[in-house]
Amino acid sequence: MNLSVLLLVLTILGVPLSITFGNESEKKVLQEDVGSGRSIFPWYFPFLPQWKGVNIGGEFNTIKSPEDVGFFMTRAFSSLLISNIGWLIVHILFWRGTVTRSDELQFPFNIITLFFGSNDSGDSDELLLPNSEGEINGNDLINFYTDPKVATQNLIISGGFTLFTLLLWIIPTFFWSGRPLPTKNTDSRVSRLYNIIDHVRSGGNSVDIYNRLLCPQCVSVIISINVLLFLGKWIFWSVLSELPDSPAFGVPNDASRSLKDDDESLGMALLHDAIDNFLNTLDVNVNNIIKDIETRDKQYV
Structure with missing residues (x-):
């Protein structure tokens, strides 16, 4: 109980302290050398030291x-x-x-x-000159943006593109020497x-x-x-x-049925496993504590 109160007090006091140190460190940023670390929250980028001082x-x-x-x-x-x-x-x-x-x-x-x-698909005697405007269907465009299945594919693609683009922006920074190369224009x-x-x-x-x-x-x-x-x-x-192919998972059609006919969904299975592991770990720890108490009581008796 006392430990919980102490942690709560430290957490509350830590907020103004962090703000105070943050303000002091902000004043020192302009005085730091290029590539040197800032004193405020340096653990945010433990594996990206090139961002220290930015x-x-x-x-x-x-x-x-x-x-x-x-x-x-x-x-x-x-x-x-x-x-x-x-x-x-x-x-x-x-x-x-x-x-x-x-x-x-x-x-x-x-x-x-x-x-x-x-990859030939067959023989064609002649190629017709189609009317491109006649091939445009407004409903197809609406379906492309409103169909949840298509939207899911686009979200996965966009998310993957964004992730790899971020990585490609981060990777070159590991070659940063600490100082910019000389250029003719140095205006800021x-x-x-x-x-x-x-x-x-x-x-x-x-x-x-x-x-x-x-x-x-x-x-x-x-x-x-x-x-x-x-x-x-x-x-x-x-x-x-x-x-590899991903197993089926997602939101079931109703609360009583999952995406699989004869088994529960992957999300619920993972949740149940996590709860079971937590309860088993808690049970083992409680048993160990009880055994330690019983051992100490026998020693004093």
Whole structure:
């Protein structure tokens, strides 16, 4: 009982103490050398020492600046626009109907057969010129976004892409030497963001955004990011294809039935096993305590 009270008091007192030490450490961040650790909560990244000394709050504020917000929004919209227009152009230039033989593929799509081989589905006397607009079905688009099964697949894919993209952003930091390589431009930008629209309008500069988007170095950065994202997708699909099949689990149709006809669901089975293990461990510990007490009583008797 006394131990519980002591832990509670330490927990309550620990909150203001951590805030106090946090404020002091924030004042010392600017005085620390590059690559040195911060005194506040160093155990957050025990396996990522390269992040010690990084002012995460400051970096978060930096990316909220109006010039950065305008830059990323413009880049995202430009990528979306160019990508969609590019797919439309490719469709208009190369689509000549459903292909049934590999020799019907035009350049550059016939290169696909070099990597994946040819898989002919039958003979085709001629290729019709379809009406692309007539093949678009609004209900298919609605089903794609509203079908829970399709949504589950998309969530798994998006989650996997996000996970591997995060890993690809973290892995290069292990090669950080502690100091940035020399560059010609060493200007730093620090500002705040309150409202995404008003803030961009008040502080954004279309000339700077244009220069940051279209300069040769900027374009090379965008290309490298796209290559990085593609690499993450490639690794994700490679790993996913090697994983074993997952057992059936999920939410049963009603409370009295599980996803399996003759057995309980995986989630309930794991829960029951965890409860059984906990009760068994508790029973063993209680028995050991009772035996120790009985042994001590016999010694004193």
